[in-house]
Amino acid sequence: MSKLFVLNGSEKGMVYDLGEDLVYLGRAPDNHIQIKEKHVSRRHLKIVRKGEKYFIEDLRSTNGT
DSSP, X not given: OOEEEOOSSXXXXXXXXXXXXXXXXXXXXXXXXXXXXXXXXXXXXXXXXXXXXXXXXXXXXXXXX
């Protein structure tokens, strides 16, 4: 299973499993992965798995991805 490793910020050291084909990341609690960081938008980005590859799409976040 693929994993997302947080390298900086208040969540540094956290590891998240990417077990779904579509994973939302953001500050709001309704995301698959919640990052409680002021520079992260409520719904910041999505991670999409297509076969063996992962794609990240910014969801018009204020600070970009």
